[in-house]
Amino acid sequence: MPHIFRAPVEADLPTLLKLNNDHALELSELAEDEFRELLKVAWRSRVTDDLSAMVVAFDQDTARISQNFDWFKARYPRFAYVDRVVVAEATRGQGLARALYDDVIEAARAEGQTLLCAEVNLDPPNPASDALHTSVGFTPVGSADVVGRDKSVRYYVRPL
Template sequence: MPHTFRAPVDADLPTLLALNNDHALELSELTTEEFRELLKVAWRTRVADDLSAMVIAFDQDTARISQNFDWFKARYPRFAYVDRVVVAPSARGQGLARALYEDVIAAARAEGQTLLCAEVNLDPPNPASDALHTSMGFAPVGSAALAGRNKSVRYYVRPL
């Protein structure tokens, strides 16, 4: 059965914020206001109906300052960028992350985008995410230590 996703509504925000913050090591913890702002500026946000998974993506015109997003903006004139994708532990192994990526890919292609960008933690490592990105045709294009954080990331791109 294919997965279906929808845009979040206000009533979803507490559950989605908890999902994000439960995975702060991979994603970065946000306050309610920071999360609201992220959703407001996002180019595309989709959630599973039961709120067990979500994706937040930007395009090159998103009004957002972030070291990772800025890295891509400095190198590519036009792109879609997956800022975060997260799946609750109870929903893993069902293909939700891949399906959320496919949703973003379809939306990006519909807008004429030709490149999808993402990053994955190098330190602390996230081998499951590395494996997903590799299996979906992403190639590493760089890495960076994150300013003010004990974390480094690998940058990935894939043609659309």
């Protein structure tokens, strides 16, 4: 059965913020106003009805300053970028992350995008995310230390 996603609404924000911050090691912890702004500027955001999974994506025109997003902007004129995809522990293994990526890919293709970008923690390592990205066709194109954090990331791209 295919997964059905929808855009988040105001009432979802507390639960989605908690989902994000429960996975701050893999993503980044956000205050409520930062999270609200992230969703406001996103090119695409989708959630499950039970709010157990979400994706937030930008395109090259998104008004956002972020070291990782800026890395892609400096190298590619046109792209879609998955800023974060997260699935609650209780609903892992159901194909939600892959289905959220499929949703973003479909939307990006519909807008004529030819490249999808993402990053995954290199240190601390995130082998499950690396495996997911490799399995859906991403290849590594670079890495960087995250400024002001004890963290480094690997940059990935995937042709659409």
